[in-house]
Every structure is written in C-alpha cells, then in structure tokens.
Amino acid sequence: MRSLRQALFVAGKDLAIEWRTKESLNAAAAFAVAILLLFSFAFDPFAESTRETAGGLLWLVFAFAGALVFNRGFARELPNECLDALLSSPLSAASLLLGKALGNFVLLLVLELISLFVFGIFYDVRWWLHPLNLAVVCALATWGISIVGAVFGALTVNLRLRELMLPVIIYPLLIPLLIAAIEITGTLLANRPITAYELLWGRVLVVFDVIFTALAMALAETILVN
Amino acid sequence: MDTRNFTFMFYGFAAAWLIVLLYVISLARRGARLKKELEDVKQLIGSDQAVQPPRLEDRVR
Amino acid sequence: MREKIVIGLVVAAALLLAYNLYQIFLVLPDEALQGAIYRIIFFHVPAAITGMIGYFVALALSVLYLSSGNFRYDSLAASVVEVSLVFSVVNIVTGSIWARIIWGIWWTWDYRLTSALVCVLIFSGYLMLRRGIDEPTQRARLSSALCIFGCIDVVIVWKSIEWFRTQHPGPVLSIRTGGGNIDPAMEHMLYMNFYAILMIAVALVLIRTRQEATSREIDSLRRLANAA
Numbered sequence: 204m205r206s207l208r209q210a211l212f213v214a215g216k217d218l219a220i221e222w223r224t225k226e227s228l229n230a231a232a233a234f235a236v237a238i239l240l241l242f243s244f245a246f247d248p249f250a251e252s253t254r255e256t257a258g259g260l261l262w263l264v265f266a267f268a269g270a271l272v273f274n275r276g277f278a279r280e281l282p283n284e285c286l287d288a289l290l291s292s293p294l295s296a297a298s299l300l301l302g303k304a305l306g307n308f309v310l311l312l313v314l315e316l317i318s319l320f321v322f323g324i325f326y327d328v329r330w331w332l333h334p335l336n337l338a339v340v341c342a343l344a345t346w347g348i349s350i351v352g353a354v355f356g357a358l359t360v361n362l363r364l365r366e367l368m369l370p371v372i373i374y375p376l377l378i379p380l381l382i383a384a385i386e387i388t389g390t391l392l393a394n395r396p397i398t399a400y401e402l403l404w405g406r407v408l409v410v411f412d413v414i415f416t417a418l419a420m421a422l423a424e425t426i427l428v429n
Numbered sequence: 430m431d432t433r434n435f436t437f438m439f440y441g442f443a444a445a446w447l448i449v450l451l452y453v454i455s456l457a458r459r460g461a462r463l464k465k466e467l468e469d470v471k472q473l474i475g476s477d478q479a480v481q482p483p484r485l486e487d488r489v490r
Numbered sequence: 491m492r493e494k495i496v497i498g499l500v501v502a503a504a505l506l507l508a509y510n511l512y513q514i515f516l517v518l519p520d521e522a523l524q525g526a527i528y529r530i531i532f533f534h535v536p537a538a539i540t541g542m543i544g545y546f547v548a549l550a551l552s553v554l555y556l557s558s559g560n561f562r563y564d565s566l567a568a569s570v571v572e573v574s575l576v577f578s579v580v581n582i583v584t585g586s587i588w589a590r591i592i593w594g595i596w597w598t599w600d601y602r603l604t605s606a607l608v609c610v611l612i613f614s615g616y617l618m619l620r621r622g623i624d625e626p627t628q629r630a631r632l633s634s635a636l637c638i639f640g641c642i643d644v645v646i647v648w649k650s651i652e653w654f655r656t657q658h659p660g661p662v663l664s665i666r667t668g669g670g671n672i673d674p675a676m677e678h679m680l681y682m683n684f685y686a687i688l689m690i691a692v693a694l695v696l697i698r699t700r701q702e703a704t705s706r707e708i709d710s711l712r713r714l715a716n717a718a
Contacts, residue, residue: 206548274667309520318644331583334668354606354635354639355636358632358635358636359632360624360626360632361679362622363622364622367622368615368618368619368622371618372615372619374611374638375608375611375612375615375640376612376639376643378604378608378611378643378647379608379643379646379647379650382650382651383650407646407650410646410650411646412644414646415639416644418639420633422556422638424629425556425634425635426631426635428631428689432525432526433524433525433526433527434524434526434527434591435524435525435526435527435541436601437587437588437590437591438525438526438527438529438530439528440531441527441534441588442530442533444580444583444587445530445537445580445584445713446581446586447534448579448580448583449580452573452576452694453694456697456698458699459501459701460697460701463701463704463705463708464661465561465703466708467704467707467708467711469570469717470708470712471711473709473711473714473715474714483645484614488496
C-alpha cells in the first residue's frame with residue numbers, strides 16, 4: 204500500500220499547511236455562511252416547502268464553497284515551482300492525485316460540518332437526527348466532489364482562466380452526484396424513512412465514486428504530466 | 430395532411446434548419462478568417478523561402 | 491480529394507433530404523392524436539442519435555489521442571464534439587417545441603431531456619476550455635480528459651435518472667421494441683432522415699477538421715516567424 208501511504212503523506216502536508224494558514228477554509232466557510240444567509244432571504248426558512256428543498260440548498264452551498272477549496276488545491280503548489288518538484292519526486296502521479304483528493308475531502312467535510320451548524324440555526328432543521336446516514340451520504344458525495352475537483356484542479360492549474368474554467372467544467376460533471384445527494388439528504392432532513400428509492404440513489408453515489416476514482420487513477424499520469 | 434398544430438410544426442422545422450444554418454455560416458466565416466490569417470503569416474515569413482516551413486509535428490512522442 | 495468527398499456528401503444529403511421532405515409532408519400518413527406536429531420527430535430523433543454517436547466517437551478519439559499523441563485525433567475529436575453539440579441543440583429545441591404542444595410545457599426533468607441537457611453543458615464546457623488554452627499539447631490533453639470524463643458522466647446521468655423519471659415517449663424503433671409501436675413507413679423515414687443528417691454531420695466534421703489543420707499550420711508558421 205505504498206501509494207496509499209504516499210497519498211496520505213501528500214494529504215497530510217496539505218492539511219498541515221491549511222491548518223497553519225486556514226486560507227481556503229476561512230474563505231470557503233465565509234462564502235458558505237453568506238450563501239446560507241442569502242438563501243434564507245430567498246426562501247422562507249420556516250415554510251414547509253423550504254424544508255422539502257433543504258437538501259438541495261445544502262448541497263448547492265457545499266458545491267459552490269467546494270470550488271473555492273479545489274481552486275487552491277493545486278494552485279497552492281504554483282509559487283516557487285513546488286508543483287514541478289512534486290511531479291519530479293518519486294511520488295507516483297496516482298498517489299499525488301489521490302492525496303490532493305483526500306486533502307480536499309477532509310477540508311470539504313469540515314466545511315460541511317460548519318455549514319450544517321449554521322444551517323440548523325438559520326433554518327431550524329434538526330440535522331442530527333440521523334447522524335450515521337447523513338455521515339455516510341456526506342462522505343460518499345463529498346468524495347465524488349473531491350476526486351473530480353482534484354482531477355480538474357490539476358488539469359486547469361496552469362490556465363490563466365483557472366478560476367473561471369474550473370466551475371464551468373466540474374458542475375455539469377457533478378450533476379448526477381449532486382442529484383443523488385440532494386434526494387437522500389432531503390429525505391434525511393425531513394425525517395422521513397429511507398426507502399428503496401433512496402437506496403437506489405445511494406447506489407448512484409457509490410457507482411459515481413467508484414467509476415470516477417478508477418478513471419482518475421488510470422489517467423493520473425496523463426493529467427499530471429508537466 | 431392533418432393540419433392540427435401546423436404552426437408549431439413549422440416553428441420546429443424552422444428552428445432545426447436555422448440552428449444548422451447558423452452553424453454553417455459560422456463555419457464559413459471561420460474558414461475565411463483562417464485562410465486570410467494563413468496568407469498573412471505566409472507573407473510575413475516571406476514567399477521566397479526555398480525550404481518548406483516545418484509543420485507542427487503531428488506526433489509529439 | 492477531401493473537397494470532393496465533402497461536396498459529394500453534401501449533394502447526396504441534399505438529394506436525400508429533398509426526397510425525405512417530400513415523403514414527410516405529402517406521402518406519410520397522419521398520426522392519430524398529434525396532428526401535424528408529429529412530423530418533427532423525423533428531425534428530432536435523428537439529430538439526437540447523431541449527437542450521441544458523435545460524443546462516443548469523440549470519446550474513442552480522445553482515448554486514441556492520449557495513447558498515441560497524434561494531434562490529428564485531437565482535431566477530429568474537437569470537430570466531432572462541435573458538430574454533435576449543434577445537433578444536440580437541434581434535438582433539445584425541436585423537442586421543446588413539440589413538448590409545448592403535446593405536454594403543454596416547454597421542459598420536464600425526464601431522464602432523456604436531463605441527459606441531453608447535461609451533454610450540452612459538459613461539451614460546451616469542452617469547447618470553452620479549448621478556446622481558453624493556447625498551447626496545443628496542453629489543450630489536447632485537457633480536452634481529451636474532459637471528453638472521457640464527460641461521456642462516462644452522461645452514461646451515469648442517463649442510467650440513474652432512467653430509474654426514476656420517465657415522461658418522454660418510450661422507445662419506438664423496432665430494434666428496441668421488436669416492432670408494433672410505430673408505423674413501418676414512419677420508422678423507415680426515421681432511418682432515411684438519420685442517414686441524411688449523418689451525411690451532413692460527417693461533411694461538417696470534415697470541413698471543421700480541415701480548419702483545425704489550417705489552424706495548426708498557422709501556429710507552426712507563427713513559431714517559425716517568431717524564431718527567425
């Protein structure tokens with residue numbers, strides 16, 4: 204499991220940097236809170252219809268704030284040619300990509316936790332009622348978002364229009380994942396029981412994660428070539 | 430021919446043809462622009478060069 | 491030689507289309523419930539199939555580029571994506587117009603419509619990406635990766651929403667239903683129009699690929715001019 208150790212090493216490095224500077228986490232959290240605030244004006248927080256759409260609101264917030272996190276993911280390596288150093292190191296491309304995705308994953312999970320707290324306050328939603336199910340959904344969907352964000356963050360790192368192109372590319376790709384996450388989260392937040400319908404969407408989440416992770420690993424050498 | 434909903438059928442066909450026509454026009458304009466650009470660049474290099482300019486390699490490896 | 495092929499294709503397509511239009515408007519029987527608007531299917535469905543085939547051809551070409559490094563594959567992939575996008579837009583627009591009359595709404599979140607829209611979004615992103623990158627190798631590499639991810643994503647969208655939402659009419663082609671869902675004359679016309687549209691698509695792809703090659707030539711001449 205050498206590549207997994209290498210990936211964890213890369214993720215650890217990124218998270219250590221992030222812990223010291225908190226640059227992307229602060230920005231993403233502030234952005235998430237701002238969007239939640241705006242949503243609470245756009246949709247009456249206490250109307251029944253808003254509770255039905257709560258899942259959708261949450262995942263929109265995660266997706267938009269997540270883009271801020273991915274932008275930094277590889278861009279952080281640009282100064283002082285750190286990216287070149289990483290690519291020339293004995294690290295395999297797949298483990299570098301996996302490590303970046305893991306870093307994104309952890310940061311996004313922290314962001315989601317913060318957002319859930321704020322969301323619970325603004326919208327009076329008891330999101331802690333099904334913690335295990337919510338955690339599983341969040342983990343699966345966040346991994347999908349992270350791996351896509353890592354791949355396209357790597358691909359667009361050298362572009363002058365990076366901040367513009369990254370959201371344009373990844374959001375259409377994330378549509379099936381976000382739909383699945385929204386459907387299941389909506390059910391969980393509305394305190395309805397999990398039925399076969401939600402399990403089918405859960406299957407979509409797993410399939411998405413497996414396929415895209417496999418693709419990312421297979422294409423890692425191509426994506427990260429200098 | 431049954432002419433119920435004829436207007437919208439006309440709109441549908443018109444839309445289809447219009448979209449393809451707009452694309453063909455944009456293709457034609459791009460072609461003309463590229464042709465002009467090619468001539469300009471060739472003039473820039475000089476038409477009295479004996480050697481053919483090398484093409485960008487189709488194969489990079 | 492290439493010009494001859496393109497002209498040949500265009501002429502053949504034009505003749506076939508003329509014949510098809512005559513058949514569509516004057517010969518084919520009426521549909522019991524829909525009135526005249528049903529005839530839009532003869533452009534709607536072939537455009538959809540051409541678009542979808544195009545995206546998967548582009549997928550194959552992208553994989554070929556990544557394995558061989560030959561820029562011709564990349565140029566061909568870009569041209570195919572562009573033409574497929576045009577036909578996908580035709581598909582969506584004609585479908586919306588049909589739906590406005592038959593369903594009373596311009597749009598619904600059925601799996602085929604959602605997949606079609608996701609296709610258009612992903613591959614518009616593909617074209618935008620290509621325009622944003624000047625360096626040819628980087629552009630080719632990125633576009634190929636995006637095309638591969640995009641095509642697989644479309645399959646996932648298609649399959650996942652198919653399990654949930656189906657409002658769009660079901661399959662009518664005999665190859666999928668075993669016959670009986672559609673008048674054979676109409677099915678025949680669907681295929682005939684598909685050939686016509688496919689010929690137009692191939693002609694457009696050939697023209698576009700030639701333009702890409704010219705673009706690469708300009709690029710290399712510019713480098714020469716700058717080097718000198």
